[in-house]
Amino acid sequence: GENVEQHPSTLSVQEGDSAVIKCTYSDSASNYFPWYKQELGKRPQLIIDIRSNVGEKKDQRIAVTLNKTAKHFSLHITETQPEDSAVYFCAASINDYKLSFGAGTTVTVRA
Amino acid sequence: NAGVTQTPKFQVLKTGQSMTLQCAQDMNHNSMYWYRQDPGMGLRLIYYSASEGTTDKGEVPNGYNVSRLNKREFSLRLESAAPSQTSVYFCASSQGGSYNEQFFGPGTRLTVL
Numbered sequence: 567g568e569n570v571e572q573h574p575s576t577l578s579v580q581e582g583d584s585a586v587i588k589c590t591y592s593d594s595a596s597n598y599f600p601w602y603k604q605e606l607g608k609r610p611q612l613i614i615d616i617r618s619n620v621g622e623k624k625d626q627r628i629a630v631t632l633n634k635t636a637k638h639f640s641l642h643i644t645e646t647q648p649e650d651s652a653v654y655f656c657a658a659s660i661n662d663y664k665l666s667f668g669a670g671t672t673v674t675v676r677a
Numbered sequence: 678n679a680g681v682t683q684t685p686k687f688q689v690l691k692t693g694q695s696m697t698l699q700c701a702q703d704m705n706h707n708s709m710y711w712y713r714q715d716p717g718m719g720l721r722l723i724y725y726s727a728s729e730g731t732t733d734k735g736e737v738p739n740g741y742n743v744s745r746l747n748k749r750e751f752s753l754r755l756e757s758a759a760p761s762q763t764s765v766y767f768c769a770s771s772q773g774g775s776y777n778e779q780f781f782g783p784g785t786r787l788t789v790l
Contacts, residue, residue, distance in 0.1 A: 575717070598776045609767065609781040610720065617776070655719055662774035663708060663727050664735060667719040 568593040568660045572668030580676050585643040587671045589656035592637065598659040599632060599639050604670075605652045613654075614641070646675045678703050681782035683768050689788045690758045698753040698785050700768030708771045709751035710735075710779065711743060713764040720767065726751055727774065758789045 569592040579585045589599075597618035602610040616623045616630045616639065623630050627646075632639040643650055653672050657665040681702045690696060702709065707728045712720040712735075722735030726745040740762060742754045751770075755762060765786050769779040 570719075572719075600778070609783055611781070612778045615778075657720075659775045662776070663725050663733070664722055665775050665779070666736070667721070669717055669719045 568596060568658055568664075568666040570656060570658050570666045570668045572656050572671055574671060575669065576672045576674070578674045578676060579646050581646055581648065583646055585641075585646055585650070585673055585675075587641045587654055587656065587673075588638060589640070589658075589668050590636075590638045591658040591666075593658070593660065594634075594637065596658040596660070599630070600657050600665070601630060601641050602655045602657065602667075603652045604655065610655060643673075646673075648675050648677060651675045680704065681768055681770055681780050683766075683782035683785050685785060686783065687786050689790065690755075691790050692759060694758050695754070695756050696758065697755075698766055698768075698787075699750070700752065700782055701750045702768075702770040702780070703749065704770060704772075704780065705748070706770040706772050706780075707748070708774060708777075709745065710769040710771075711741075711751070711753045712767045712769065713737065713762075714767060714784075715764050723753065723766075758787075760789045763787060763789045 600615035603613045604610040629642045656668040684699045710725040711723040724743040729748045768782040771777040771779045
């Protein structure tokens with residue numbers, strides 16, 4: 567089945583700096599890659615997603631890039647703010663209904 | 678709209694006891710999911726229901742059963758709880774399949790002693 571690896575497991579950045587989280591996947595048939603953000607004690611929420619026919623997608627300070635050949639995709643957060651502190655999960659589609667999630671990255675933004 | 682709701686929020690069981698986790702959504706979504714979240718392991722799919730009347734196994738279905746009671750409700754049952762089932766359980770729903778945003782419930786924190 568699909569295996570999604572996520573790195574790093576923890577990331578500490580200075581406020582205003584950029585944060586990058588990387589994920590790799592194993593199944594070349596995967597074609598949908600969402601990112602979820604989970605604040606402490608809260609539920610996961612979708613922040614951005616990308617489909618395999620697109621190489622990059624941006625939404626304000628957040629961007630996701632996809633390299634299908636290398637089977638990896640990344641989340642980029644620019645100008646980090648304290649409210650960006652959370653756990654971020656990448657995921658890859660297994661089939662029409664299943665997602666395989668990475669283990670998560672705990673991002674801490676230092677003031 | 679309440680979105681996705683789950684009951685209970687917390688539960689403590691003894692090994693061998695049974696219980697049912699309830700989930701309901703008011704967004705008229707077709708698909709519903711049950712995940713468990715364990716430290717360092719992300720979210721793992723237990724079961725999903727693509728549409729009313731259908732259920733399928735996910736990544737970690739052993740020890741669990743599900744029922745899609747109607748379009749709104751999707752329950753998860755532990756017949757004989759084990760300490761390995763100590764986890765946070767999330768229900769989610771989406772309009773269609775995995776290519777659509779999944780909306781998560783607030784979670785149920787389950788401890789099995």
